[in-house]
Amino acid sequence: MTRTDHVRVRFAPSPTGNPHIGNVRTAIFAWLYARRHHGDFMIRVEDTDQDRRTEGAVEAMLDSLRWIGLDWAEGPDIGGPVAPYVQSERLELYHSVVEGLIDSGQAYRCYCTPDRLNQIRKEQEEAGIDTIGYDRHCLGLSSEEASRLESAGNRPVVRFKMPDDGVSELDDIVFGHVEFENRQYDDFVAIKSDGFPTYHLASVVDDHHMGISHVMRGKEWLSSVPRHVQLYAALGWDMPEFAHLPVILAPDKTKLSKRHGAASVMDYRDMGILPEALMNYLTLLGWSLDDKSEFFTTDELISNFDPHRVSRSDAVFDFDKLVWLNGQHIRNSPEGKVAEALAHYWQAAPPDFDIQPDADRVAEVVPLVLERLKTLDDAAPLVKFVFSKDIQLDPEQVVQRGMDPEGTRRILEAAHKGLADLECFETGPIESVLRPMAAELGVKVGQLLGTLRVATTGQKVSPPIFESLEVLGRDRSLELIEKAAEQL
């Protein structure tokens, strides 16, 4: 009975740190689902814990989502890119809902001190009781007693009264049918003594208020489902559909964190990962279409993503596979797009070049490296020679295996002459003059080209030499060959 008439989903981060890759994947799943069903995707800031607020965390999260390619619904009431729906600005809403609950006897004020709470917990543990939790000390508090405590300066919390028996059940999109005994759950705090709601209250109220049709969230919430089920029931509200998502783990099977290297989205941008590739990889981590599809453009993800095929078990983040997939995305993108991405990448973090590349130069160099890139970061070392004023030559490296300096100079001179005489200095003609030349000179093709590679690029590893010479141009190529010959 999944509703598909009007899909509206939300991503609800709490602004407590930098954007974690796991949170971002939750956002991606929700976004893909919304896009697939032509629904709404919204952002809600869950900042009800005053102690854990972090400056700039909201903007950092939004920046990450934008970079990876998500967009979201705007609107004064439901949140937009500049001012998302913020829980701390909705306190009246939660209070009015809770007043209703108190009036109907489904919630009550509790004045118990943390000390007393700890004390009863300790006693219960020592007594070996299965279900530890609040003892409802304040449930039947008289109004006289309450006002006495109130005037003594005690600030109450509001507890939601859980049923003593029965079960709470849910048909989860990912986990299927789950049920829990209500007696396992105590009367949880809905409003804290500072007047802020807890997650349980706020998320239920907001999901209803925002008209959310599908809740996608981390599976750590699965155990809290009874609280939410009973809240919806007490309020007389229809429940949205739920999809609890598995967790992303580090290779050591613990929760992925900074300690493991890149845990935030922007770290991947800085390493030269394409946003489409990251989205593709993150989606594949915990979801599959079939037994073979791995490469998906963002549009393909949108038209194929189905939360029913999300895995129930946690997944280990495999950096190597992300990098491989990134290479696939680079190779499957139009050269123009790659050039653009590379130009941006180099602009943000200029490589160690003598000459800073302009857009045209970058575009020229992309065909040289396209099938050699796993990340954008791999490009600079390969084409450094194009952007160098001087090339430091190690004569030892110019002389190829099985050759001597004399012979090396001889072939450099021959190549120089051959290239100088060429009418058209392009890859094809360059190849057709150089390749036969090896035999004429009595050396192997590899020896001739290897000599030229080191002489003109200063690198033992470079893009294919004919193409490289074309990009260098005739004058520059001849100059470098001449210099190399002199140094022998």
Place this chain on the structure above:
RNA sequence: GGCGCGUUCGUCUAGCGGCCUAGGACACCACCCUCUCAAGGUGGAGACACGGGUUCGAGUCCCGUACGCGCUACCA
């Protein structure tokens, strides 16, 4: 401790009782291609946590055990 969830190659996964002598991908190894490095191609090694059931037949269903994770907060 209680409750819940999970467990297929090192990793991501396909598998919803016979199509599985368990398929694909990354990583790894070998070979091919080749001007270096890649890319690409071919092949190889590599897994159903364990024990009971149910069934003609179980990776697939049931129960138990082990291990892992989550919840058990005036954190989300």
